[in-house]
Amino acid sequence: MPELPEVETYRSYLTGTCLQQVIVGVDTEDPKKLLLLPETEFQERIKNRKMVGSRRVGKNLFMELDNGEWLYMHFGMTGDVHYYRDHADKPKHARIVFYFENGFKLGFICPRKFERIGIVENVDAFLKQKKVNEDVLSISFLDFKTQLQKRKSIVKTTLLDQSVVAGIGNWIADDVLFKSKVNPSAISSNLSESSIKRIFDAMLEIVKLAIEKDANYVDFPAEYLIHARGWGKHEYSSECPNCTTELSIEKIGGRTTFYCTNCQPLT
């Protein structure tokens, strides 16, 4: 379920399992969809390489190779990775499998084929071409403020736009706006500086906490809105954790949005 925090857990998982091991081959199911380059070229460029480092920007993960190129991974909505040895342990939907010299394998799990893998020579140029701005954890307040003030779209849409800030997904956007008490339909360019500061602070706090908890949303504080999204077998009600008003659930900016009309008034 990859938003930024999950991709960060994947990054540390790969760092703890795959580094410094020679890749002897790779299998790809449906390469025309999942690969960003021709299959034979991908195989040639990955074979006999080792992963030696990593970098994450928003939901984009780059594993550094020992020839200076980067293995690019994007997890779509449902991507995951799993490191295993025995064929019997191959996870379902592991449509791309890397084989290492030590006999272990890395499965890139693509249940819905929304995931993508490629080879990138220059990460910064790649991100610029993809219009991905600075990561949540590194963007300056000034850059963030400028981005929000120049958009006339609603703030929920703005936060999800990776060219504004990289890493915010639908669930985090709702919790950020809830914590900062901003209505998701507020127009970005109309927001006061203090509202933008609250959004910025909430965004950092929520993302840092999510990473600390290894993106395990069940462990998030009870006052987080995410628990209202049907997790934990209805252990949580759909009342606002602050004021017990019944939460609103609407399509806003084309995405299902949870918010509290009382705590997040549209002023």
Place this chain on the structure above:
DNA sequence: TAACCTGTTCACGC
């Protein structure tokens, strides 16, 4: 059964 869904891109209309 049918509706819904975490991300992204694209086409279209204004």
Place this chain on the structure above:
DNA sequence: GGCGTGAACAGGTT
């Protein structure tokens, strides 16, 4: 070019 909307992608979950 900006912005909103809806479709498309594919299969799981509810």
